[in-house]
Amino acid sequence: MPDVDVLVVGAGPAGAVAAWEAKRAAPELDVLLLERDRAVGAPVRCAEGVGDAGLREFASPDAAPWVARKITRVVFIAPDDTEVGVAERDVGWILDRTRFDAFLAAQAVAQGAELRVGTEAAELRRVVDGRWEVCARGSQGAATWRARIVIGADGVETMVGRWAGLDTRVPARDMESCAQYVLQGIDFDPNAIYLQFGDHIAPGGYAWLFPKGVGIANVGLGLVALKSDGRNARQYLDAWVARRYPRGARTAYTVGGVIVHTTIKQTWADGVMLAGDAAHMINPLSGGGIVNAMKAGRLAGRTAAAAIREGDTSGQRLAAYHRAWMELLGEDHLKYYRIKQALEGLDDDFFNALARTVNGIPQRQRTLGRIFAHALLKHPQLIPVAARFFM
Numbered sequence: 001m002p003d004v005d006v007l008v009v010g011a012g013p014a015g016a017v018a019a020w021e022a023k024r025a026a027p028e029l030d031v032l033l034l035e036r037d038r039a040v041g042a043p044v045r046c047a048e049g050v051g052d053a054g055l056r057e058f059a060s061p062d063a064a065p066w067v068a069r070k071i072t073r074v075v076f077i078a079p080d081d082t083e084v085g086v087a088e089r090d091v092g093w094i095l096d097r098t099r100f101d102a103f104l105a106a107q108a109v110a111q112g113a114e115l116r117v118g119t120e121a122a123e124l125r126r127v128v129d130g131r132w133e134v135c136a137r138g139s140q141g142a143a144t145w146r147a148r149i150v151i152g153a154d155g156v157e158t159m160v161g162r163w164a165g166l167d168t169r170v171p172a173r174d175m176e177s178c179a180q181y182v183l184q185g186i187d188f189d190p191n192a193i194y195l196q197f198g199d200h201i202a203p204g205g206y207a208w209l210f211p212k213g214v215g216i217a218n219v220g221l222g223l224v225a226l227k228s229d230g231r232n233a234r235q236y237l238d239a240w241v242a243r244r245y246p247r248g249a250r251t252a253y254t255v256g257g258v259i260v261h262t263t264i265k266q267t268w269a270d271g272v273m274l275a276g277d278a279a280h281m282i283n284p285l286s287g288g289g290i291v292n293a294m295k296a297g298r299l300a301g302r303t304a305a306a307a308i309r310e311g312d313t314s315g316q317r318l319a320a321y322h323r324a325w326m327e328l329l330g331e332d333h334l335k336y337y338r339i340k341q342a343l344e345g346l347d348d349d350f351f352n353a354l355a356r357t358v359n360g361i362p363q364r365q366r367t368l369g370r371i372f373a374h375a376l377l378k379h380p381q382l383i384p385v386a387a388r389f390f391m
């Protein structure tokens with residue numbers, strides 16, 4: 001049975017960056033990255049939007065082949081279809097995740113990690129010398145490795161977490177079901193993303209249009225099933241698309257889950273760390289998780305490298321990873337989660353009125369900060385929402 005130092009399960013953004021960083025921090029280590037799918041990055045279950053600053057911590061998007069579109073505007077759409085354009089420069093990017101995830105995995109390989117696609121981790125067993133045995137199956141048959149540290153970067157449905165005895169359950173109210181089409185031949189500003197809220201549009205979530213090019217976009221929505229009227233995400237999406245983009249050709253369809261909760265209480269065990277969606281490291285307000293996953297992967301990879309060099313892969317040592325994550329973003333997510341809960345108490349009429357207030361601010365001055373300050377003055381109902389940010 002081959003030994004490896006670090007075995008990473010899942011070659012999404014969290015896993016690829018974890019393998020890359022572990023190898024970069026300690027080139028002498030054997031790092032193995034397993035991916036269940038036959039191709040890294042496919043199928044795409046994502047709207048592919050990321051912020052500029054977070055992305056640049058890992059790679060430059062300028063002229064990169066894995067970028068689909070640069071975004072310089074955000075358009076919020078109130079439940080009654082009132083549009084509010086927000087002026088921001090260098091807001092973000094729409095990725096081509098098939099290429100982007102493959103790019104990240106290639107960085108790990110270039111650093112010296114081994115990547116095996118079409119290989120699914122199927123079992124994790126603790127062995128006597130403090131290592132983990134990882135059994136996998138796939139196109140090349142079954143295989144087992146013995147690893148000092150396992151990083152579970154296996155996404156929303158993580159099994160690594162469960163095998164390691166970590167509590168990765170999600171409250172039903174914090175699980176969004178998403179459906180998305182790639183629509184072609186539709187009309188919109190290709191430099192803008194569009195977000196629409198409303199109980200009849202996407203209860204507990206929102207609908208989005210993220211441009212992939214002129215006339216081509218990811219068009220989808222996420223909702224909380226507990227709050228819906230019995231229709232599923234696809235039925236809500238069909239209604240939204242029929243109303244807003246009736247002539248669009250639906251050239252791709254995908255579904256997926258987004259956990260809009262806070263980081264799990266414990267992301268580590270003896271010889272194990274969870275990173276990315278597997279540990280619920282998604283921004284609970286926006287549902288964005290790509291950059292978070294990369295940041296968590298970076299922390300996990302570096303922690304693994306340091307722990308192995310020190311000869312201490314105990315849970316106590318790896319708890320430093322959790323602390324670093326909470327300091328970096330986890331504590332912020334607790335605040336965002338409280339805001340999400342407070343916003344849930346406001347109804348469509350409130351958001352329609354808010355949109356009209358905000359449209360009173362000249363477009364060029366409409367930054368998110370100004371909108372919020374202005375909205376607080378005009379809509380005192382928002383004060384408890386703001387207060388929760390500081391609680």
Ligand SMILES: Cc1cc2nc3c(=O)[nH]c(=O)nc-3n(C[C@H](O)[C@H](O)[C@H](O)COP(=O)(O)OP(=O)(O)OC[C@H]3O[C@@H](n4cnc5c(N)ncnc54)[C@H](O)[C@@H]3O)c2cc1C
Pocket residue numbers: 009010011012013014015034035036037041045046047048049050119120121122153154155156159178179180220255256257258275276277278282287288289290291293
């Ligand atoms: C519809 C939708 C739209 C979204 N839009 C956005 C967006 O616009 N912006 C944003 O930032 N986030 C978005 N997200 C969230 C984002 O996709 C995730 O947060 C992000 O992909 C998390 O990265 P990850 O590496 O943790 O997990 P994943 O990207 O899910 O990667 C996990 C990988 O592990 C592999 N795997 C699973 N089990 C095993 C196993 N047993 N053995 C081997 N491999 C395994 C999977 O095949 C997968 O490749 C969206 C999500 C959905 C569902």
